[in-house]
């Protein structure tokens with residue numbers, strides 16, 4: 475795994491945006507897989523700025539998000555669809571029909587997982603953006619998830635529910651999500667993992683220096699041919 479350590483969150487965001495912008499410039503019909511959460515917000519803001527400065531375009535871009543909560547419609551401000559619209563899609567020239575997230579409101583979630591998996595099979599990703607859970611999760615693939623998993627429904631761990639509850643005013647955090655599997659994530663040509671802040675330091679250590687094991691799902695990235703970790707000093711302090 476390549477490791478890029480930067481000073482702070484602003485530098486992390488700029489570095490991540492540069493890697494994504496490179497794909498947009500070099501590939502005719504780029505396919506991106508995107509993450510939500512606090513960490514990539516700065517990178518998305520950088521991409522919006524680059525678009526406004528006419529440096530990049532999202533016209534031919536196809537996107538797949540990693541995950542979505544079960545039960546939250548797109549109109550719910552806490553859904554990942556709403557997040558993506560707010561931080562990226564509404565602010566660039568992307569065709570919304572080319573943006574895909576699992577549908578957490580589907581009546582038949584098993585069927586929805588199959589539909590999403592089939593789409594992923596059909597559209598190999600040029601770049602996969604990832605945040606890192608404090609427990610080493612990627613997407614919502616919690617510790618113990620098989621490395622050969624594809625899109626599936628997960629019960630979120632108490633730690634993840636607690637970490638996400640800050641975003642839900644009434645504390646009613648969904649308990650389940652639909653997530654791409656680890657096999658889907660690993661299928662991307664290039665992977666960029668972002669980690670910011672002291673509370674990610676242990677997970678960064680386990681990801682980079684730990685044994686490749688499902689007890690830290692992100693450790694699987696050690697076996698990917700083109701994975702880059704971009705971490706700020708706080709997140710990286712246990713590996714330097």
Ligand code: F6R
Pocket residue numbers: 508509510511512513514540541604605606607608611612613614
């Ligand atoms: C988000 C996702 C999660 C987050 C992770 C880190 O789509 O799949 O794996 O990337 O929980 O979240 P933040 O960035 O909020 O610390």
